[in-house]
Amino acid sequence: MTQLQAASSTASDQTADVPTDASTAVRTRGLTKRFRSGQVAVDGIDLAVPRGAVYGFLGPNGSGKTTTIRMLLGLVRPTSGQAWLLDEPMPDAAPAVLPRVGALVEGPGFHPYLTGRANLARLDAADATADPRTATRRASTALERVGLLAAEHKPFRQYSLGMKQRLGLAAALMRPRDLLVLDEPTNGLDPQGTREVRLLIRELAQAGTTVLVSSHLLGEIEQVCTHLGIMSRGRLLLQGERSVLDSRGTTTVQVTVTHGHAASAVGVLRVLGLDVTAEGPVLTADLGPIDPPRIPAALVHAGIEVTGFEVRRPSLEQVFVELTGEGFDVAR
């Protein structure tokens, strides 16, 4: 996964029925969902989430993220295509695989009249592979981990939005997991809560859990991700390692020089092959293939005093806009 790959249903050169890369935690091939209404929610996507990754599954509302996640978890039957979780085919291997997968799907869902702890006990009772003798201890640990221990005996309906979200996380953490699928885990959380979720994800990843986390807000989780996949209109526009993704789009440089040196600086940069626009002492240019350190070095070499130098990498949002020609937060 060092190469950035544009993903689409036709771009796949995989033909085997089983994933060839044994290190994927999540993998799909041509995964498609057409609802009975005729709406194509997911259109032939090839996801690949390496083990140990924190995979940011990004896209605007309505781009097909949640439907994809529902197909991964066996809640929705794909119209065509296949999905593997931890190298087991879904939904056939659901009984064996899902106990190793913690999931938060489209917001927390609990019985409003049961307490937080009772809700966790209910889910644990449903888990055929869970040891009932350790249920209480595991629930306590999970509640403590998300900071809900103080509110464990309140009925769920009295929880704030943030507490509800935490309880959802606690349910996903009731047992040690190989994979966490978190759909919009920061929804409804205040900035402090969002930070805590990021911290939790980082912590889990360090412990070896693969995390697939989706969001329609790019900035919120972008920072913790090692890998990214971007959905738009049911298609996976691109996915890959975050560092590689960062090189997509147009990187610009901005150089500020002392007054009077602007004209000569423009000359130096043109020699380097940059297309420069100058606004007083501030020069801006698309970076292109040039190694950034060469720029201040060349200027200094020409005796020009450089007071500022900045390489502006594209934000994911910019990348998205460049890829789709539309804004990120637009639901379709």
Add this chain to the structure above:
Amino acid sequence: MSMSPRARWAVPAVVGAIVAAAFVAPPLMASASSDDLPDVTPEQLVTDVAKAPDQPLSGTVVYTARLGLPSLPLGDVAGASPVNLLDGSSTLRVWSDGDDRSRASLLGPTSEYSVVRDGSQAWTYSSTDDQVVHYSIPASDQARYESMQAQPQVAGDLPTPAAAARSVLNLVEQYSSVTLDAATTVAGRSAYDLVVTPKDSDTLVGHVVVSIDAKTDTPLRVQVWSTKDTKAPSMEVGFTDVTFAKPSDAVLSFTAPAGVDTKDVVVPLPAATDEPSTALPEGVTVSGTGWETVVQASGVNVAGLLAGSTDALSTVPGSKPMIGSKSGQKLLDEFGADGSDKARELDLPTLYQTLTTAVPEGRLVQTTLGSVLVTTDGRVLVGAVPGSTLQADAR
């Protein structure tokens, strides 16, 4: 999730098919074997039935009347009551020891009306009004009871296939022609279908089919077809299941429940004659013969009966005039002579107005099997004949 969705949706279809087969197949199989009965002539069969001893039995009887009456405002308000027999289907349970002990119960959904006969005594009990009527014969008649095969008459009696067959077969010799139809199955038993067709032309009875159990010669079903309706029998009484075994003693005896009203009625046995049917009560005359018989009772206080007056009961001549036609008998029973308290709960005047139509002679009820004419001067004429015949007789 190994089965495809389509295969999963096939499961309810298969279950539905199995359920349908389970409910449809048994009746089909039950009616499959009615061939291979020994040959018998109709006349021989009639004689066999007459000679055959009454069998101890118990079973379920369905009685259906399609008399073409205006729809009655009865509903189930009255609970199980003989009035239900006027129209539609009724279910009865019958038990008999083949001798002089029997029980018949008319079943309502949550009620029951029972007639229990135990030798010289009889009881009726209605669960709806929780009332017992106890019939017995006077002590002076007790000795005679032993020698006679006559049991006390009961107001609001219930129909059985045996009784219906008896009244039909009584008319066979003189007034009817009999033929044998293809063998049939009644209550899961192979049976002969004896078709009795009146020779008389004026009766409303087209023909009567009596189904007779091949093994015991017991009548299992009687269907009376009207000349006016050839699609379905106008009156049908038959077993839907029957067991030939002596019922338990508990069924054949009756003890009035504690704390319940018991009305005692003492019924003298009819005078000892060779032919009881000729001993007509005072005020009753009979004209015509066979299927065309018309019974005329005079001096009946119809208005009083309808008002529910028990005194008016005494104006009904005799407790039970014998009429040739069973259905005519029934109409008289239920319409006039059944003055039990239960009938009072119904709105009798309204019922009377609904059922009858005004004619010059009085008011007339016409059904597919018979007519009843109540004249303005207090006579009641009943017969298995069209209303016009009764009107002519009344003039």
Add this chain to the structure above:
Amino acid sequence: MSLVEAVPSRASSYWRLQRSELRLVLGRRRNLVLLVGLALVPLLLGLVLFFTQDTALSGQGPAFLSRVTGNGLFLVVASVFLCLPFLLPLTIGIASGDAIAGEAAAGTLRYLLTVPVGRSRLLLVKAVGALVFAAAAVASIAVVGLVAGAALFGVRDVTLLSGDTVPLAAGALRVLAVVVYVGLSLTGLVAVGLFFSTLTEVPVGAMAATVVVAIVSGVLDTIPSLHAIQPGLLTHHWLDFAEFLRLEPSWSVIGGGLAVQAAWVAIFGALAWSRFTTADVTS
């Protein structure tokens, strides 16, 4: 990473979920209110009959009512009879219509399924939960009816519909049989409710549809021209509980009534299974 501590056996894990489901159903305040409401019927009925027994009103009203003052055992039968047309179907409709749709509406269904709970197993657990609640509903009427009846009127030998009297023990057994039959009569409706519950994410819709089925079935049962299909109707044999109060209960009538319920359970159970195991869970 090894995740499995001590994997419980299949049966014990089933019962763990089943117990949790029963706690959920029987512990829910709304359901308890329903049970208490049903239990009030025999209590109020008993009190009304007790205070009117010496007035002109006594002995009036539908079947069995007139027998209550004479024998408290009949308060059980009369109460069950009064609740059968509407209150019991309503209770069943609420419990069974809520079974799957309620979890879908609360958003808990997707979490149960990703735990994971097999869909067939979850449906079975839900069906048993709804059946137990139906049994609890009938039992609450019966128990309160028995206690109130015995306290207000005493119990004695039972007069059957035929007018014959059976000893108290035999009579009590017959009343118990009435209650059991009524409970079993409701199983078909539970299956119908369960099926509706798999069709929607709106529990109220499934509840209402279930109650409507019971009412429509009752109406169809009274239309004479539908004579041919009436024996197969869901509610047609409900009143056959009276068979246990006849002199010789007909086992073919009782068996026939139960067979019709079994048929409804089989068909609608299969439909619910097909629907639930193939449906996309998008709630």
